Amino acid sequence: MSGIEINKKESLLAAANNMRWEIGENFHDTLMESIYADAAVIAKKSVLKKGKKEYTGWEQKLDKIVTSRIFGLPLMFVMLAVVFWLTIEGANVPSAMLASLLLDDVHPLLKEFSAYIGLAWWLDGVLIDGAYLAMAWVVSVMLPPMAIFFPMFTLLEDFGYLPRVAFNMDNLFKRAGAHGKQALTMSMGFGCNAAGVIATRIIDSPRERLIAIITNNFALCNGRWPTQILIASIFIGAAVPAHIAGVVSAGAVVGIAVFGIFLSLVVSWGLSKTVLKGEASTFSLELPPYRPPRILQTLYTSLIDRTIFVLWRALVFAVPAGIVIWLVGNVSFEGLSIAEIFVNWSDPFAIFIGLNGVIMLAYIIAIPANEIVIPTILMLTVMTAGIEGAGAGAGVMFELESASATQDILTAGGWTLLTGINLMIFSLLHNPCSTTLFTIYKETKSMKWTIVSALLPIVMGFVLCFFIAQVYRIIIG
Amino acid sequence: MSNLNSAHNCAVCPAHNPGNLKKLGINMESSDYVIALAGNPNTGKSTVFNALTGLRQHTGNWPGKTVTRAEGGYEFDNKKYKIIDLPGTYSLLSTSTDEEVARDFILFGQPDVTVIVVDASRLERNLNLVLQVLEITDRAVLCLNLIDEARRHNIEIDVRALSKELGIPVVPAAARQGEGIPELLKMINEVATGKFVCKPHRITAGSKKLNKSVEELSIKISELYPELPNSRWIALRLLEGDQRIIDAVKNGDLGTLRKQNTVSELPEAV
Numbered sequence: 237m238s239g240i241e242i243n244k245k246e247s248l249l250a251a252a253n254n255m256r257w258e259i260g261e262n263f264h265d266t267l268m269e270s271i272y273a274d275a276a277v278i279a280k281k282s283v284l285k286k287g288k289k290e291y292t293g294w295e296q297k298l299d300k301i302v303t304s305r306i307f308g309l310p311l312m313f314v315m316l317a318v319v320f321w322l323t324i325e326g327a328n329v330p331s332a333m334l335a336s337l338l339l340d341d342v343h344p345l346l347k348e349f350s351a352y353i354g355l356a357w358w359l360d361g362v363l364i365d366g367a368y369l370a371m372a373w374v375v376s377v378m379l380p381p382m383a384i385f386f387p388m389f390t391l392l393e394d395f396g397y398l399p400r401v402a403f404n405m406d407n408l409f410k411r412a413g414a415h416g417k418q419a420l421t422m423s424m425g426f427g428c429n430a431a432g433v434i435a436t437r438i439i440d441s442p443r444e445r446l447i448a449i450i451t452n453n454f455a456l457c458n459g460r461w462p463t464q465i466l467i468a469s470i471f472i473g474a475a476v477p478a479h480i481a482g483v484v485s486a487g488a489v490v491g492i493a494v495f496g497i498f499l500s501l502v503v504s505w506g507l508s509k510t511v512l513k514g515e516a517s518t519f520s521l522e523l524p525p526y527r528p529p530r531i532l533q534t535l536y537t538s539l540i541d542r543t544i545f546v547l548w549r550a551l552v553f554a555v556p557a558g559i560v561i562w563l564v565g566n567v568s569f570e571g572l573s574i575a576e577i578f579v580n581w582s583d584p585f586a587i588f589i590g591l592n593g594v595i596m597l598a599y600i601i602a603i604p605a606n607e608i609v610i611p612t613i614l615m616l617t618v619m620t621a622g623i624e625g626a627g628a629g630a631g632v633m634f635e636l637e638s639a640s641a642t643q644d645i646l647t648a649g650g651w652t653l654l655t656g657i658n659l660m661i662f663s664l665l666h667n668p669c670s671t672t673l674f675t676i677y678k679e680t681k682s683m684k685w686t687i688v689s690a691l692l693p694i695v696m697g698f699v700l701c702f703f704i705a706q707v708y709r710i711i712i713g
Numbered sequence: 714m715s716n717l718n719s720a721h722n723c724a725v726c727p728a729h730n731p732g733n734l735k736k737l738g739i740n741m742e743s744s745d746y747v748i749a750l751a752g753n754p755n756t757g758k759s760t761v762f763n764a765l766t767g768l769r770q771h772t773g774n775w776p777g778k779t780v781t782r783a784e785g786g787y788e789f790d791n792k793k794y795k796i797i798d799l800p801g802t803y804s805l806l807s808t809s810t811d812e813e814v815a816r817d818f819i820l821f822g823q824p825d826v827t828v829i830v831v832d833a834s835r836l837e838r839n840l841n842l843v844l845q846v847l848e849i850t851d852r853a854v855l856c857l858n859l860i861d862e863a864r865r866h867n868i869e870i871d872v873r874a875l876s877k878e879l880g881i882p883v884v885p886a887a888a889r890q891g892e893g894i895p896e897l898l899k900m901i902n903e904v905a906t907g908k909f910v911c912k913p914h915r916i917t918a919g920s921k922k923l924n925k926s927v928e929e930l931s932i933k934i935s936e937l938y939p940e941l942p943n944s945r946w947i948a949l950r951l952l953e954g955d956q957r958i959i960d961a962v963k964n965g966d967l968g969t970l971r972k973q974n975t976v977s978e979l980p981e982a983v
Contacts, residue, residue: 248933252951255926271844279837282875
C-alpha cells in the first residue's frame with residue numbers, strides 16, 4: 237500500500253472527525269428523523285386505501301384477554317396444562333405398542349441372528365443388549381409423547397402466541413433487572429437450551445445477555461419434558477385416585493415448568509444485584525398479528541424440526557450410552573461391577589438429599605444428552621437392585637409394557653414418592669447438557685461463565701433436594 | 714399482480730415456465746449470483762427463503778427467530794443463485810449482534826441483489842429499514858409480503874408508485890401461499906443480470922451543513938475506493954463515528970471488497 241494512499245486515508249478520517257464536531261451531537265437523531273420523514277412521504281404516495289382497522293375486532297379482543305394483567309399468566313398455565321394432559325393421556329398406548337414391537341419381536345430376532353453367526357458374547361452384549369436396546373428404549377418411550385407435544389406447541393407458536401407470552405412476562409424480567417427480551421429467549425429454551433442461548437444474540441447489552449445465557453437452563457428443554465412427564469405420571473399420578481391422576485400429573489409438570497420460570501427470575505435478580513450489576517434497558521416488542529396456523533405444514537415441520545431432530549440426537553447419544561451402561565454393568569473389580577461400586581459409594585450422600593446413587597450415575601452417563609436419563613436410570617436400577625424377572629442379565633435394557641411396569645421396577649429398586657419429586661426437581665436443576673455448555677462457551681468465549689452456568693444449577697439442585705427431603709421426612713416420616 | 718407484469722412481456726417471461734425454477738436446497742457448489750434476504754422481524758423472510766430454496770428452515774410467528782444467517786440456493790433460468798436469510802432487524806444503525814450480522818453482510822458481503830421483505834400491512838414502519846438498505850446497496854428488490862393480510866385489512870398499495878418512489882422493483886407476494894414467488898424470481902433475475910437498473914431513493918439529510926459534509930466525505934471516499942457503490946453511506950457512518958467502518962477504512966477492508974462470491978470468507982457473526 238503506497239504512502240499516498242495512507243495519507244489519503246488519514247486525511248479522510250481526520251476530515252470526518254472534524255465534521256463530526258461541526259454538525260453537532262444530535263446528528264443521529266436528525267438522520268433518523270429524515271428517514272422517518274422520507275418513509276412517511278413515500279407511504280403516503282403509495283398506500284391508496286388505508287384500512288380503517290389494522291387491528292381487527294377479534295384480534296384486539298383476544299389480545300385483551302391473553303395479555304391481560306389478571307388473566308394473562310393463569311391462562312398461559314392452563315394452556316400448558318391442557319397440552320401436557322393430552323400428551324400424558326395420549327402417549328401411553330402407542331408407547332406400549334412400540335415397546336412390544338422393538339423389544340418383544342425384534343430383540344429376540346437379533347439375539348438369534350447373533351447366535352447363528354456366532355458373535356462373541358461380549359460383542360453380542362455391547363451391540364445388542366447395550367446399543368440396540370438403548371436405542372429401542374429411546375424410540376418407544378420418547379417418540380409418542382414428542383409426536384403429540386411438539387405439534388401442539390408448534391401450532392401455538394405459528395398462531396402467534398409466543399410473543400404474547402413474552403409480553404406477559406416482560407415486566408417481570410425487567411423488575412428482576414434483566415432484559416425484557418429474555419422472555420423470548422426463555423421461550424426458545426423450552427424447545428432447546430442451546431437454541432435459547434444462541435437466541436440471546438437479540439439482546440444488545442452484554443450484561444443482560446450474560447444473565448439470559450446463565451438462566452436459560454431453567455427453561456425445561458425438549459430432552460427433559462419426557463422425564464418430567466413420565467415421572468409425574470408414575471409417582472405423582474399414582475399418589476392420587478385414578479380418575480384425577482392424569483390431571484394431577486399434568487399439573488405437576490406445569491408446576492415444575494413454572495417453578496423453573498420463577499427460578500430464572502430469582503437468579504436473574506440475584507445476578508443483576510451482585511456480580512452483573514446494572515439497570516435494565518428498554519425495548520419495544522411488536523405483537524405480530526395472529527395468523528391462522530397451517531395445520532399440515534406445522535405437522536410436517538414439527539415432525540422434522542423437533543420430533544425427528546430430538547429423537548435423532550437421543551439415538552446418537554443412546555448408542556454410546558448403551559455401550560457404556562453395558563460396560564459399567566459388566567466390567568467388575570473384586571466381584572462388584574463398576575456401576576455397583578459407584579452406586580454404593582454415592583448412595584449415602586444421594587439418599588441423604590432424597591435421591592439415590594443410580595440417579596447420580598445416570599446423570600453422569602447422560603451428560604451428552606438429557607434425553608437418555610430415564611432409560612439409563614431404569615436399566616441401572618434393574619442391574620443394581622438385582623430384580624428378578626425383569627431384564628435379561630446385567631446391563632441389559634429391558635421391555636416395559638406400560639408406565640405401571642416402570643413403576644414396579646422403580647418401587648422394587650427402593651424408590652418412593654420423595655425420589656420421584658426430587659428427580660423432577662433435579663431434572664430441572666442440574667448442569668446443562670454438553671451441547672448447551674459448548675454453545676455457552678462459544679457465545680461468551682469465557683471459561684469462567686461457562687463453569688458458572690454449569691455449577692450454579694447443580695448446586696441449587698442439591699440444596700433444594702436436601703430441603704425437600706428434610707421436609708418430606710418430617711411430614712411423612 | 715397485473716400492475717407489475719404490464720411493463721414486461723409475459724409471453725417470454727421465464728417466470729411463467731415453472732420448469733425454470735429448480736430448488737437446490739443447500740446443495741450449492743458454486744453460484745452465479747449471491748442474494749441477501751433482509752427485512753424487519755416477523756415479515757416472513759424465512760417463509761420466502763423456504764419458498765425459493767425448498768428448504769424447511771423453521772419458521773415461527775414471532776420476532777427474532779433467525780439470529781444467524783441461513784444459506785440455501787436455487788437455479789432459475791440456467792443461473793445458480795445462492796441465497797442468504799439474514800436476521801430480521803428494525804434498523805441498521807444500532808449495535809446489537811443480530812443487526813450487525815445483517816448490516817455487515819449487505820455491506821461487506823456485497824450481494825448481487827438484496828431482497829427486502831416487508832409486511833404490506835405495515836408499510837410505513839417497514840420503509841425505515843428499506844431506506845437504510847437502499848443507502849448501502851443499489852441493487853435491491855422489494856418483496857411486498859403478506860399482501861393477503863393487507864387485503865384482508867382493506868389496505869391497498871399502488872405497486873407502481875412505490876416502485877417509482879424507491880427506484881427498485883416491487884413484487885407483491887403472499888409467500889405462505891406461494892403467491893408472487895414466480896414474479897419475485899423474475900425480478901431478482903432482472904436486477905442480477907442488469908436488465909433492470911435500479912435508481913434507489915437516497916435519504917434527504919436534514920440540514921444543509923450535513924448534506925455538505927456528506928458530499929465532501931463521499932468524494933474523498935470515492936477517490937480512495939472508486940469501485941464502492943455506497944460511498945454516501947460510508948460517509949454517514951464515518952460522521953457518526955462507527956468504529957467498525959473506521960477500522961475498515963484503516964486496514965483497507967473497504968478497498969478489497971469489490972466482489973466476493975464465497976460467503977465463507979466473510980467475517981463470522983461476533
